[in-house]
Structures are given as C-alpha cells and as structure tokens.
Amino acid sequence: MKRPEFYVSVSPYMHSGNSIQKIQFQTIAALIPALVAGWFFFGWPALKIVAISMIAAIAAEFIWQKALGLPVRIGDGSALLTGLLLGLVLSVEVPWWLPVLGAFVAVLIGKQIFGGLGNHPFNSVLVGWSFVQISYKELMQYFPAPEPAFLIEPGEYLIDTPLITLREEFDMIADVPWLDFFIGNVPGTIGTVSVLAVLLGGAYLLSRRIITWHIPVSFILSAWIFGCIFWRIDPDMYADPTFHILSGWMMLGAFFLAPEKGTAPVSAPAMILYGVGCGVLTMIIRMWGGYVEGVPFAILLMNSLTPLLDRIRPRAAGRTREIA
C-alpha cells in the first residue's frame, strides 16, 4: 500500500501573511516622500548621500553575516532601512565616507553585535548617527540653504537650521513663515526638513498598522505641552511650541525612529509613557541641553528604559484570584 506523505506541523495552519520584509519595505516606502523632499530642496547630492549610506549598510550586514557563518538576511530590508534612515538624518554637505562609517557603526555596533534584528537595545540608526556626530562634530555642522527644484522660491530667512538659529538669534524665528517650516523650505538634514513629507509617510505607516498611534501622538503632544508651559511663562526666552513641533527631527523621530520595533515598548500604556518621555526629554535638551537637537538623544535615553517599561503589563485573563 502506498501511503500518502503528509507534513505535520503545529497549529495554527494559517498565517496573516505579514512578514519582516513587508514591515521593512513598507517603512522604506513610507520614507520615499521624505527622500523626494530632500531631493527637491537640496538636489542630487541628497540622493547620493542616501545611496552611499544604504549600500554601506547592506555591505556591513553582508560582511558580518558571511564572516560569522550566519544566514545572510540582507533581503529582509532591515539593513536597507537602517541605511536609508541614516542618510536622511545627515546633511548633504558631509563628505562621502561619513555615511559609510555611520552605516557600518549603525549595522555592526548598533544591531548585529547584539544578535541582529530584534535584539538590539538602542535604535541602530541613532547609534550610527551619534557616533559620527560626536566624532566629527565640525563636519556635521554645515547645512546648506534650500534650493527648491521648481515652483517655489527658496526660503531665504535662515542661514542655519531653525534650531541653531533659535539658540543664536532667537528673534529671527518669528520672521519665518510657518509654511516654510512645514514644507521644508529651510536649511536642515535631507529627510527631516520637510514636515509635510514625513507626515505623509507617517500616515501611511499608521494606515498599514505598522506603527500604532500611541508613540507618535504622545511624543509630539507631550513635547508641545511641555514647550507650551514654558512659552506661556516667558515668551521672550522660550519659543512657540508649534515651532518646536515643526522643526528639526521631531516628526521623523516620532513616526520613524522612536517606534522602531525592538527598541520601543509593546503594550499601550508603556508606549504612551515612552512617547511622553521622548517628548519631554527632547524639549529639555533643546531648551537647556548642550545639543541644539534633542530628539536623537531623547530617543536613545528612552530606549534604555524600554525593558523597564515593558514590565508594565495588563493583568492576564484567568489568573486565579483569592477565593475566600
């Protein structure tokens, strides 16, 4: 008798079809508007920096996994996303080797050394970024003025990024139309400059349920409220909170960096606390810290609290209560 051959596996026998690749590539797709905005305002060099960063990140992951005899997983899009995000948080005026260095640090020290995707405690992009930021501070401080490719006039109000201007010439901020901040017509990094473009990507992520509303909303809202308190106390010392929301890394941080899987908490109350922590720390660093931009360090600090926040858990159903 010829017996049919059957595969035996464990339940369930269906799958939602979601995969790591899908998550990573949808996140990459969500960053396309930000990349296009970077090209629109800063021209082709923007794409060059991003491309170098992406290629370097994939190379780093490939070399590491080959060297250690691990299965090569560059196809899952994780290294690609790391490279893309790293490129987007750099200025177009950095030398070509800087994104290469940053991407290697991000992938190797930020992620692979801990065992790869899901095991790293800190946002790998920010690990790479902080390394180059701290090591090559002089090279990271030049931000060109925007030169929109067509349609709109270049914003000529600022010669430095809004947050640097805020520190140095506080009064100039009030002259800049908010529309310039919103569409990104100010100096800044490739991907963070346009709030509109990042918001488009963020909305896509929310609609695809890759991220939930908890972290971005609590991040931005708490930063706004915290800023608002000090602005109401002394508007000559502290900037309008809406300016803070529309400037710097705020949107990219809230939608793409802070909710990175693996480094953010997973349950709803913990995510809200995490977002509030990110928002408040960002404002503290921006207002009184040594760095003009608070988002990256605020996220890194909150990353270190994630294991603690993950201990906030709902009461499991069916847990035996005391029976009198």
Place this chain on the structure above:
Amino acid sequence: MKRIRGISSALKRQENIVTKDKHLSLPGKVVLPLGYPHVEMSPLVQVGDRVFAGQQIGEDQNGVLPPLRASISGIVSEIKPWLGYSGHMVLSIVIESRSEDAEETNSEKLEDKTDAQDILKLISQAGIREVDDHAWPLALRIAKPEIRLQHDSDDQSPSLAQPIEILIINGMDRQPGISVRRRALSTREKSLLEGIAILQKVSGAKRNILTVYKDYPISGDFEKGLKELGVEIIRCPNKYPIALEPILVKFVTGREVTRPTWDTRMVGTVVVDVITALRVLEAVRDGSTTFETMVQVSAPSHGLDVYVHTPEGIVLEELLGRLLTVDIRISKAIVGGAFLGYAQQDLQVPITQEMDAVILQAGDEFSPYANHSCISCGDCVRACPMRLLPNELSKYCEYDKFEEAEKADLFSCIECGICAYVCPARRPMVQLIRFGKSEIISAREES
C-alpha cells in the same frame, strides 16, 4: 460587554464555494477511542463480540465521562491502542460493520417522563461528547444542584453545588473557516427551541442567552420562539476567538473564568453549543444513543467544502475515500480546524464527536514557521485575547526559563494561535508555549 481582542473571523472566504450536506452510508469499520489520553475508560466488550448500534461498550469507572456507545452494529474485531487526533495513543475499540446485524435496539424514551432528574439521566446515558473543552462533561455541567446524578453525590465539587444563573447557548463557530454550528442553527431552528427548553429545565438558569455572530440572520419565527422561552439573543462581533468558552463568558457576562480549571460553574455560568443542544433533544425526545456526527470537510484549494454526516468513529481515510471522487493531492490533513486542530501524520485517525472539521491543504497553502528571533514588534501583545505577552512567553520557553514563563501567566494561554497567526517573524508561538507547559508539568510530576 467590552471590546474583545482577536482577529476577524471572515478570513479568506471563497465566495464561489457552495457548501453542501452529504450523508454517508455505513462505514466498513469504526474506531471508538475509550476516553482520552489521561482519562481512559474500560471496555465492556471483548474481541469477537457482536454489538448493536447504541449498545454501551465502554464505561468510566469514576463515573465522570459519559458512557461510550457503539455507533454501528457489527463485530468487535480489535481492542488496542490507536493513534488519536492529538497524537496520543488511546485504547480504542474497533468494530467491523455487519449490515445483517443492523436492528433497532430498545432504548428508553422520554414518553411521559417530565421530571428533571429523569431527563438528566437520559442525557448522561446518551454518551454525548462535545467539541469544546469544558471543565465538566455535559451531564454534570448542565444540572442544577438539586438534581445531582446519583453516582456523583458523595464527592460533589463545590462549583457544581452552586446554582446556575446564566445558560449560554452558543451558536457561534469556534474558529475561522468552520460553519457547522451556523449550519445546524439555520437548518434546525425548531428542534433547537425544544432542545433549549430541555436545557432550561435541567439547569434552572435564571437568564438564558443565545449567542450568534453579529451578521447572522435570525428568522422571525425563531425569534418569536426564543422570546416565548425567555431567551435573549446576544450578537457578538465576528471575531475569532469569541466562541471559546473563557472569552465568550467574559464577553457575555463580564465574569472571568479562572485557571487552572477554567470552570464556568464557579461563576454560575454554563455554555452549551447548539449542536450539543440538538443532541440533548435527540437523546431525550427520541431516546437516541447513536450519534451521527457532522464534520465539515474542506479543501480550499480544490473548492471542496462539505458538511459530512456520518456515524462517529469512521477513519479519515475511508471518509475521504468516499468523499473525493477525484484524486487530489493533499500535503497536510488537519483535524479540528485551522487554528485549534492537529495536523495528522496519516489518515488512520477516527473522526469522533469531538471533531467538527477536517481541513485538507495542498503544498502551496501552508505557512511554514521560521527559526527567526523575536523582533519585539508587539503585534501578538495587541492581539492576545487573554492579555498575555506572548512575545515574552515564547522567549522564556525558547531559552528554558520555565519558572519565569509560569510567573508570566503561561498557563493562562488557551493556545488559540492568534500570536502565531500575526507574527511577522513567523515564530512557532504555540509550539513554544506548549513545550513550556509540558516541561513544567513533567517537572512537577517528577518532584
């Protein structure tokens, strides 16, 4: 009532499939397991004996399990351990069919018995077994404290001594892709009303509820009949795993069933599904002790979806042989549904009353699991109906940290499989959790 977590039940529904009923003629042989892996019954017959359909062939000496009755007439050819659907060997009685032996057996009928105690006795003797896991067999569970079964009176559990406040008749199917209960509900409304009336009498419940899916159409006559019986209709979201007992009870009554027993009688509630309610009616009204089971056989890739009516104990191989006219390539045979079932290693498994579905998958349909580490995305945490952190549990079990897993409420897991369903890393969540549970249990047994 509150929002329940889970996934939409309306998964990948193929509209072009027409679901039909099919009644099979007598099978050549049936295999009837004597109980379950850890609660076995003793046989009342020997190899070579002639048995008649409905005759009692196995009994539980502890008096908890319902009696085992022959589903066909024939000759006992073997009594030996047989591989059950969950992969455990269970002592089973094999009966070879002899059509000339088929004759009507004398069975007790209700006639003028209207006393609740007598009705309960008929139900307990009928040998009704259920698809859902319950803390107590049917006859013990549905009886109000005043009419305990005699053999049970000496060691009465405290939960069974409590009165029944709420009786839930569940018309919702257990998992996506299965519709046997909706089928029974829609085709046998009138009988169901009679069945509910019997259950009301035996349970003495103050509040009676029929739960159906939100989009289930209820006919006017049926609604009127339910009203006359004082049965409320509660429409539940079309979400898996709403039909599983602890979640259903929580959703409908707000009361929480607790582990380790998951005994709904502790919170004064009883859940009976519609198919069981119909069997109760058959047992009481007709004195029926031979059960046809209704099992839904579906092979989505071949457009097959049939409700098969057959005597219980038919071996899957014979069932498929009768059903499939063309030879289809099957690479996975799952008994018990896509979320709660077990993939079979061969087709010798008997289809008994505990099974409501057989799913046949072709090579390109399965979802292989991957040996990827958890990426901590939290999708499973947001989907877990028991409010667990499956990501953490799976990691604990993977790295042999069973004590931590137990502290993190491992035993609250009902193995619904939603975490594995949503996992983007395709981790074998249910496998890891079952492994952890079995390791903890065997460690406890050793000490």
